[in-house]
Amino acid sequence: xxxxxxxxxxxxxxxxxxxxxxxxxxxxxxxxxxxxxxxxxxxxxxxxxxxxxxxxxxxxxxxxxxxxxxxxxxxxxxxxxxxxx
Ligand SMILES: [Zn+2]
Numbered sequence: 001x002x003x004x005x006x007x008x009x010x011x012x013x014x015x016x017x018x019x020x021x022x023x024x025x026x027x028x029x030x031x032x033x034x035x036x037x038x039x040x041x042x043x044x045x046x047x048x049x050x051x052x053x054x055x056x057x058x059x060x061x062x063x064x065x066x067x068x069x070x071x072x073x074x075x076x077x078x079x080x081x082x083x084x085x
Contacts, residue, residue, distance in 0.1 A: 013046045014057050020045065032068040039065045039072060039084070049085060 017038060024034035038061070042048065052058045062082075066073050075083040 013052070014055070016045050017042065017047045017057070017061075031064075035061070035065040036069045036072070039069070039082075043084070049082070 020041065021034045021038045024037060029037075038045075047058075049058070072083055073080055075081045075085075
């Protein structure tokens with residue numbers, strides 16, 4: 001979504017992330033799909049592990065995304081890390 005950067009920034013990256021998630025439901029997508037897509041888009045949204053990794057929203061979302069899409073977390077030395085990092 002080109003040009004959405006300033007909009008997201010004014011909303012706050014956390015709210016932008018939630019809105020994106022909910023927008024998938026508006027179009028009829030299920031929880032697994034919404035979590036998957038938001039996790040893929042998080043860097044573009046400015047919602048990064050570096051800045052938000054310690055927040056409650058991040059920890060909850062990571063947990064839910066892991067539960068629904070375990071294959072996204074099979075990387076790193078432990079084989080349980082986020083494959084997008
Ligand atoms: Zn949802």
